[in-house]
Amino acid sequence: xxxxxxxxxxxxxxxxxxxxxxxxxxxxxxxxxxxxxxxxxxxxxxxxxxxxxxxxxxxxxxxxxxxxxxxxxxxxxxxxxxxxxxxxxxxxxxxxxxxxxxxxxxxxxxxxxxxxxxxxxxxxxxxxxxxxxxxxxxxxxxxxxxxxxxxxxxxxxxxxxxxxxxxxxxxxxxxxxxxxxxxxxxxxxxxxxxxxxxxxxx
Numbered sequence: 001x002x003x004x005x006x007x008x009x010x011x012x013x014x015x016x017x018x019x020x021x022x023x024x025x026x027x028x029x030x031x032x033x034x035x036x037x038x039x040x041x042x043x044x045x046x047x048x049x050x051x052x053x054x055x056x057x058x059x060x061x062x063x064x065x066x067x068x069x070x071x072x073x074x075x076x077x078x079x080x081x082x083x084x085x086x087x088x089x090x091x092x093x094x095x096x097x098x099x100x101x102x103x104x105x106x107x108x109x110x111x112x113x114x115x116x117x118x119x120x121x122x123x124x125x126x127x128x129x130x131x132x133x134x135x136x137x138x139x140x141x142x143x144x145x146x147x148x149x150x151x152x153x154x155x156x157x158x159x160x161x162x163x164x165x166x167x168x169x170x171x172x173x174x175x176x177x178x179x180x181x182x183x184x185x186x187x188x189x190x191x192x193x194x195x196x197x198x199x200x201x202x
Contacts, residue, residue: 010060011036014053023052032081039081046071075099083107089149101148108153111141112160119168127169127193134165135196142198154198158190161198165189 011033018024018031027049029042042049050071057064072079078087085104088097103111118134138161145153166184173183190197 007036007062010062013060014056014062017056023049027052034082037082039079041074080104080106083144084148092152102150103145103153107145108157111157115161115164119164121171123168127172130168131194134161135194138196138198142196146200151200154200158198161195162186162189165193165195169193 015031015033015038024030027040027042027045029040029045029049032039032041040046040049040053050069054064070079072087074087076088078085080086083104083106084101086101087099089100089102090097114137115134118130118137123130142154166189169184184193189195
């Protein structure tokens with residue numbers, strides 16, 4: 001097993017070897033890479049590009065992750081890369097299919113888990129401090145997931161954040177006998193209480 005540093009070195013060599021061998025033109029393809037993750041976008045030569053990549057990887061003593069390595073038709077099938085899901089989506093208004101990117105299911109699950117852990121009952125710090133940490137998380141997530149089809153996702157996550165904040169603050173106000181929807185309304189949570197709402201960047 002080679003070290004991560006050596007693996008990155010070999011990966012860089014692979015990325016340089018690709019254009020040197022003219023594989024972009026041969027396979028009508030491009031490579032998009034980040035660290036040791038990469039995807040090959042090919043028009044009609046995916047199987048050949050996959051086989052060539054496997055041969056080169058064997059030669060430089062790198063191993064493709066078989067669970068993450070597959071061939072997908074981007075027009076009809078989805079694939080995940082760097083937290084996004086790419087491929088066909090369906091309009092909730094018209095039902096028509098279109099090709100786009102959106103945050104993956106794993107990314108959404110991690111987001112909800114992070115918010116849930118931050119607003120857990122054991123958190124006893126001042127609301128101002130909790131809010132600062134929550135807003136930093138929300139802004140960071142929004143900055144990364146600002147590409148593609150995100151409006152509907154943002155709306156769903158805003159609702160989740162609102163519910164968690166409302167429950168969190170309601171526990172701190174023992175005199176609140178209702179579900180807290182009046183005292184901690186949607187407008188007050190994202191207004192007076194200062195929680196950052198997720199919004200698409202135009």
